[in-house]
Amino acid sequence: MDDGWDRYADGWDDHEGARAYARAAFASLESVLDGTGIVLGGAQVVDFGCGTGLLTERLVDAGSEVVAVDTSPAMLAVLEAKIDRHGWTTVTTTAELADSPSGNDLIVCSSVCSFLDDYPGTAGQLTALLRPGGVFIQWDWERSEDDHGLSRSEVTDALRSAGLERVEVETAFEVEAEGQTMRPLVGHGRRPVEPVGRRLS
Ligand SMILES: C[S@@+](CC[C@H](N)C(=O)[O-])C[C@H]1O[C@@H](n2cnc3c(N)ncnc32)[C@H](O)[C@@H]1O
Numbered sequence: 178m179d180d181g182w183d184r185y186a187d188g189w190d191d192h193e194g195a196r197a198y199a200r201a202a203f204a205s206l207e208s209v210l211d212g213t214g215i216v217l218g219g220a221q222v223v224d225f226g227c228g229t230g231l232l233t234e235r236l237v238d239a240g241s242e243v244v245a246v247d248t249s250p251a252m253l254a255v256l257e258a259k260i261d262r263h264g265w266t267t268v269t270t271t272a273e274l275a276d277s278p279s280g281n282d283l284i285v286c287s288s289v290c291s292f293l294d295d296y297p298g299t300a301g302q303l304t305a306l307l308r309p310g311g312v313f314i315q316w317d318w319e320r321s322e323d324d325h326g327l328s329r330s331e332v333t334d335a336l337r338s339a340g341l342e343r344v345e346v347e348t349a350f351e352v353e354a355e356g357q358t359m360r361p362l363v364g365h366g367r368r369p370v371e372p373v374g375r376r377l378s
Contacts (some may be wrong), residue, residue, distance in 0.1 A: 178294075182228075186251035197354035198361070199231035201289050202251070202316045205349045209365050210283075217241045220282040223306060225274065225299075226289025230256035233268055237284070243268040244277050274299075280308045286315040290335075291327045300304045300339040307368040313341055314365040316349050332364035341366025343370055 184245050189195055210217070214335035217270045224233045227245035229252055245259045245268055247253050260268055271277065271347035284303045290296050304313055314338065336344045347362035 182249035183251035201350040215335040238267040297335040304339040
């Protein structure tokens with residue numbers, strides 16, 4: 178299924194803005210994971226809305242096993258060409274979220290959640306793919322006057338409704354690229370280690 182993203186696939190990686198965003202998102206991922214006990218080396222990760230794999234390639238370099246999910250065949254084709262070129266054996270691609278394995282250490286969603294028809298519902302589906310203690314993290318533009326993006330409260334509400342705990346939403350990074358300042362949000366949370374209903378306190 179192509180939701181209009183196919184036409185951006187060729188040349189996506191040539192945009193300094195897209196590359197700078199992925200670089201900065203990856204740096205903020207490392208700081209979010211600090212202290213969670215999750216290390217990228219050997220982690221099982223779903224990169225949802227992976228596009229051409231600008232974040233996927235960093236995860237692969239860090240030693241993660243990645244399932245890269247995207248509904249755009251053309252975006253996935255660019256990533257698949259990279260997989261062939263580099264001979265990566267630790268990343269697979271799919272257009273179907275339902276093909277993703279469960280029990281993941283980490284779900285990453287870089288600049289995709291604000292484009293979803295049902296963002297809260299998808300956040301719930303993605304959370305169900307985490308192991309207890311696994312981390313969900315998303316980066317999105319903060320909602321602007323033209324109504325593009327997500328507000329801090331929308332992200333907080335969606336992640337809490339998805340069943341995540343330790344939910345935090347903050348400015349992810351501030352980076353200049355192609356004459357613009359990029360200042361997206363990062364939202365993250367952890368799948369509870371114990372079933373919520375069995376907590377004693
Ligand atoms: C702005 S691009 C971001 C791509 C990549 N994460 C990056 O940062 O370079 C948004 C991506 O989300 C994908 N996408 C949109 N709706 C989706 C859905 N329902 N399921 C999976 N991917 C989706 C698009 O095909 C597109 O590749």
